Amino acid sequence: MQSASPPLPAALGQPGVRVRTLVLIRWMAIAGQSLTFIIIGLGLGFPFPYFGIGCALLASVILNLGLLYLYPRAARLVGAEALLHLAFDLVQLGVLLSLTGGINNPFVVLMIVPVTVSATLLSKRATIALMAIAVAILIAEWLWAEPLPWKGTPPSMPVLYEVATFAALAFSICFIAAYVLQVSLEARRWQQALVTTQAVLERETKMSALGALAAAAAHELGGPLGTITLIAKDLKSELANDEDFGGDVELLAREAERCRAILRGIARRSEADAPFPAVRADTLLHEIAQSFEGARVPVHVAAPAERPPQVMRTPELKHGILNLADNAVRYASSEVVLAVTSDTDRLAIHIEDDGPGFPSDLLPHLGEPYLGPSRSRAGGTGLGVFIATTLLERTGARVRFRNGSQGARVEISWPQRDGPADKEEEGG
Structure with a gap:
């Protein structure tokens, strides 16, 4: 009997950032910072603490050159290494801002950039750490920053305005980072699940x-x-x-x-086992039921009295039904029934068990990958159901999950004109 949940890919989707990407972003930051100080300092004649600013820029240049020397350009920085590099960028920007007005400097909005990069490429823990560092730097700039460079006496901002500016910046950093992180993590989970599905199909x-x-x-x-x-x-x-x-x-x-x-x-x-032969739907279900001989509960097949239509015995169809049947066997109390029904408009395969059924809070999320122990029953990931649903949808099926009067029910249905047999004939 085949397992419903294949092992998760270990390395796929591991958060990290390419050295080439990190170096390019930092060169852009160095160029923008240098150009800004040249225009404002030399062009407009505003006074600057040039020594401190020069040291901060030089530190970024040295770090970038060190990255180019120590790492191949295609290498990836993951975990603590990537976190430290983005934290350096935050601290370096914080030093420049603290020397030039702190939160009263219009360029303080650039504090959002390293945290957003982390939310896109790194883990949730790393992003939260950078959010905390960014907020701490904002507090330090608010309390101890040098005055804003100005010709004559710099303008004095009301304390209430500075508090509002700090709150707006801190909220923007946290909100944007949290939003981007959620979208990024969701994309990574789906990418992992889809690649795993493709691996199962290739097998x-x-x-x-x-x-x-x-x-x-x-x-x-x-x-x-x-x-x-x-x-x-x-x-x-x-x-x-x-x-x-x-x-x-x-x-x-x-x-x-x-x-x-x-x-x-x-x-x-x-x-x-020949690839894609046309077989009767009940014949395919009998073949799947035979895979569970000796299982904890028996698997029965129910077919209509009239001859069921034929389906193409594709790997997607067989593995999808097998995965869902295996899930039913694990939770059934005494039996699992595989049934086929058909009429002039629709062909349907039902997988029914007499177990406890799907948890009500889980039903809306069935078919999503990596549900997590808090949602998935028995601490599963939901990946097996996602793989089965994805494979069956590739045949044109619609998969519905619900609870019956006793136990869980899964319905896999095709319009007769777009059934699994017709789709393969049209495509092949």
């Missing part, structure tokens, strides 16, 4: 191809083995009573016949 396709290859090998070997069998029979008829060779010839004939039986069995199994 199923390879197994089908292997079955076709076995059938071809059995067919090709049948000819030479038939010749060997005929010669063995001739030798047996002539040397059956020979004291020296009679026993060996008898053994040769038996083994040749045994080989033929093995090849016939391989050919039958391979033909059953």
